[in-house]
Amino acid sequence: MTTGGIRDRFRAQLRQEVKQVALRQLAEGGPGALSINAIGKELGVSGPALYRYFAGRDALLTELVLDAYADLTEALSAVARRLPDLAAAYRSWATAHPHRYRLLFGAPAPGADPDDERLGDAVRRLLTLLWPRVEPAPAVTEHAVSVWGRLHGFVSLEIEGNFRALGLDPDHVFAAEVDSLRSAR
């Protein structure tokens, strides 16, 4: 292996480690807890040195958002393109990774750029999957947005503990919601 190869491998590995620590910070304290300096300290690398791997806190945050879109999109791609399966996959991903789900659709993280084109592309890919009947089209259909809004409403109420506060069984609410979505197709 050439020196360049080793350097590239090291670079990729360090970037991965930085993202893992960043995700733990998010899980523990939300986007406000994300700190390049704290990540550097944990990995034994100075903050300034880390900037050779990420242009800054905002770039790291954007990359975590894009990773999360890619991961959720992959989870949806892995199941049958039927609404109940897609809905269940969407829910499973969100409940398994609530902090990443919030990063996608919750209050905008400070520093995130809502006009970054890559984010718009990522959400469009996701919506195209969520509404399988959509032909490849430039615009996301109204129906896909409605399905997404309903899934998002359920999932975000669930991950923030709102059903529990009401003494409701989330599985039961979810089953009713999916039934209703199916009949609305």
Next chain:
Amino acid sequence: MTTGGIRDRFRAQLRQEVKQVALRQLAEGGPGALSINAIGKELGVSGPALYRYFAGRDALLTELVLDAYADLTEALSAVARRLPDLAAAYRSWATAHPHRYRLLFGAPAPGADPDDERLGDAVRRLLTLLWPRVEPAPAVTEHAVSVWGRLHGFVSLEIEGNFRALGLDPDHVFAAEVDSLRSAR
């Protein structure tokens, strides 16, 4: 007016001022930005002295949540008990007060007690209003929860800028959602 009366009035006024500053902190930096010491500094009162008015940061937060429930419930009570009016009132309140809406249904604020009985009562009152056909009943019906989930999905995607990111007109999405909710009654 007795001395007790003046003291009570001062107490009520100071509590009101504390809550106003706290709401501004929330609007500017989210629940993580809420700081009793910073509030005291702004009002020229020592942090410890403020604890005579609020048992602590968590108690203040809980009171802000209860105020927000009361305010949203009042907004819903002020309109006709028809789904389109209720939905429009719910949306207006959320878009006018996104930081308070997040406080109600977003990621739990650190320190908030999800098992506080008063919170469960407040959300039940709200849901009873949202689904006008509900007779006074001990349990919240499935349908009320579904209406709520759909409104929440729409509203939370809107206030976090997700429709804008997709180039969608939120008014248009909302009108379609309300139509669909009406036909689902």
